[in-house]
Amino acid sequence: MAGPVPELEDRATTCAKRLCEADRVLLASHIDADGLTSAAIAATALERAEIPFETVFEKQLDEEALADIAATAYETVLFTDFGSGQLDIIGDHEDAGDFTPVIADHHQPADRETAYHLNPLLFGINGASELSGAGASYVLARALADVSDTTPDPAVAADGGEPSDARRSSSELCSDGGTVTASGAANARADNCDLAALAVVGAVGDMQAAGGELHGANQGIVDEGVAAGVLETGKDLALYGKQTRPLPKLLEYATDVHIPGISNDENGALRFLDGLDLELKRDGEWRRWAGLTNDEKQTVASALVRRAVSSGVPAKKIDQLVSTAYVLSEEPVGTELRDASEFSTLLNATARYERADVGLGVCLGDREGALERARQLLREHRRNLSNGIDLVTREGATQEEHVQWFHANDEIRETIVGIVAGMAMGNAGISRSKPIIAFAEKNDEEVKVSSRGTHSLVRRGLDLSVVMGEAARAVGGDGGGHDVAAGATVPRGNEEAFVERADEIVGEQLS
Ligand code: C5P
Ligand code: C5P
Ligand code: C5P
Ligand code: ZN
Numbered sequence: 001m002a003g004p005v006p007e008l009e010d011r012a013t014t015c016a017k018r019l020c021e022a023d024r025v026l027l028a029s030h031i032d033a034d035g036l037t038s039a040a041i042a043a044t045a046l047e048r049a050e051i052p053f054e055t056v057f058e059k060q061l062d063e064e065a066l067a068d069i070a071a072t073a074y075e076t077v078l079f080t081d082f083g084s085g086q087l088d089i090i091g092d093h094e095d096a097g098d099f100t101p102v103i104a105d106h107h108q109p110a111d112r113e114t115a116y117h118l119n120p121l122l123f124g125i126n127g128a129s130e131l132s133g134a135g136a137s138y139v140l141a142r143a144l145a146d147v148s149d150t151t152p153d154p155a156v157a158a159d160g161g162e163p164s165d166a167r168r169s170s171s172e173l174c175s176d177g178g179t180v181t182a183s184g185a186a187n188a189r190a191d192n193c194d195l196a197a198l199a200v201v202g203a204v205g206d207m208q209a210a211g212g213e214l215h216g217a218n219q220g221i222v223d224e225g226v227a228a229g230v231l232e233t234g235k236d237l238a239l240y241g242k243q244t245r246p247l248p249k250l251l252e253y254a255t256d257v258h259i260p261g262i263s264n265d266e267n268g269a270l271r272f273l274d275g276l277d278l279e280l281k282r283d284g285e286w287r288r289w290a291g292l293t294n295d296e297k298q299t300v301a302s303a304l305v306r307r308a309v310s311s312g313v314p315a316k317k318i319d320q321l322v323s324t325a326y327v328l329s330e331e332p333v334g335t336e337l338r339d340a341s342e343f344s345t346l347l348n349a350t351a352r353y354e355r356a357d358v359g360l361g362v363c364l365g366d367r368e369g370a371l372e373r374a375r376q377l378l379r380e381h382r383r384n385l386s387n388g389i390d391l392v393t394r395e396g397a398t399q400e401e402h403v404q405w406f407h408a409n410d411e412i413r414e415t416i417v418g419i420v421a422g423m424a425m426g427n428a429g430i431s432r433s434k435p436i437i438a439f440a441e442k443n444d445e446e447v448k449v450s451s452r453g454t455h456s457l458v459r460r461g462l463d464l465s466v467v468m469g470e471a472a473r474a475v476g477g478d479g480g481g482h483d484v485a486a487g488a489t490v491p492r493g494n495e496e497a498f499v500e501r502a503d504e505i506v507g508e509q510l511s
Helices: 007-023 033-048 065-071 084-095 133-147 154-162 184-190 193-205 219-229 245-251 266-274 294-310 317-318 340-351 356-363 369-395 417-426 455-459 463-475 493-511
Strands: 025-028 053-058 076-078 100-104 231-237 322-328 404-407 436-441 448-454 478-481 484-491
Touching: 007 076, 007 133, 025 065, 025 455, 033 053, 033 133, 033 193, 033 231, 033 340, 033 356, 053 076, 053 463, 065 084, 065 133, 076 133, 084 100, 100 133, 133 193, 133 219, 184 193, 184 231, 193 219, 193 231, 193 322, 219 231, 219 417, 231 294, 245 266, 266 484, 294 317, 322 340, 340 356, 340 369, 356 369, 356 436, 369 417, 404 478, 417 436, 448 493, 455 484, 463 484, 463 493
Parallel strands: 025 053, 025 076, 076 100, 404 436
Antiparallel strands: 231 322, 436 448, 448 484, 478 484
């Protein structure tokens, strides 16, 4: 059977077979939306394959974290959404007989190889824009369904399972037969194709849909999710919060494309909506985008575009008002879980605050306690992002020749300083023509560094994973990541030397 990403098929099968040989597996994953969805996909696949496992999360897979993992009695460790960048240290543990690593990752690999290593970058696929950690985990999950002989018999599972109407229409790609029957959902489960929805949340969480839609290997996963009945895609307004934000807030907070008199303008957004000939309130409350009829959506969108045109927003920007939306069709309308982008933010709100357990619970289907707790954490996360962006915009970034930077000290949490840096780019005083480097306090000895670039800088040669790795090692730290977004940890007091070295490297890359 052809998997969602043919190039990775053989390696995925090799990795899956190795997992099936294990008595039990330690699953280790990264603490962000992509890491959580990676873990949820892997956990579900292991469970369905009846392989016992335990899950741990790490902020960073450094020597200490790996030593802890090595100290456990697990002989097989599955790393998801990290592991490639730490292959040097992992390899030493492997050589010492501490454990056998199986890796499903998309970060830049360290200069060492291992047998069970699934990473798009090894097969000519871009790990920053075409496949996420959750995507790599999904490819592995699909292979695991194939090689393990314990997956439920579709016919049996169809009786005992919980096929929703949406899942019944599952077809070709994921059900082998192409028949549209009640066993479609069970087939999707047997093939692990239902996990494509989480893979898309991971990719969106890693900003892989930044250009407006997912592409490359990600598109193959989207297709499988659609066929399995767990995903719907279509062109829609490119605003964040279509499921949960009341309409005025949806428009007011949408600043990626600035529309004068509406963006960042509470009264302006209200006046704009009041001026439309539509019933946009129900029981005195503003409705949400997801609850509008198609005609109503059309009316609002057209008026928005007209306003943008009449206030001189350039055509290229206006195009960006529409993008591909990824809807998790089995989740209730009007919840964070239905929109891949809102879902991923909800997950970041848990894992980046040391509550990965909560996010994992949500991914695994806990719609009670975990979801409630995640929503509380989300309110806090939003407040922190907004305060962080305000702070950075107020204080601005220090401009060097090729990079710009700021130091948040203890005012922005180190786990979200990268998100803040990325979101602040393009605000007043924060240019989009230079990569941004952000520092935040990690502990008494160390400082966290996050960096973000743009795709246009990457096309000109920028590779932040190299910049972070080399600049960090020059001052006794370490780092890595992707071309467009990377990070590092360095000993305190080395920030200036770090910036100086980073500025040089970026200068060379862009020359
Ligand atoms: O660990 P990792 O791969 O998960 O993190 C990716 C990070 O890079 C995310 O925080 C995401 O916001 C950021 N990113 C970005 N722009 C991109 C791609 C990734 O800011 N185009
Ligand atoms: O928090 P996370 O990195 O998942 O956010 C992904 C993207 O979602 C951000 O880069 C931003 O464009 C958008 N977002 C937003 N408003 C929020 C949270 C996220 O517009 N409150
Ligand atoms: O933490 P931040 O969101 O800035 O991370 C951006 C990217 O850099 C992520 O993909 C992360 O996994 C990677 N990173 C890394 N090594 C570090 C810090 C971050 O590979 N020391
Ligand atoms: Zn990732």
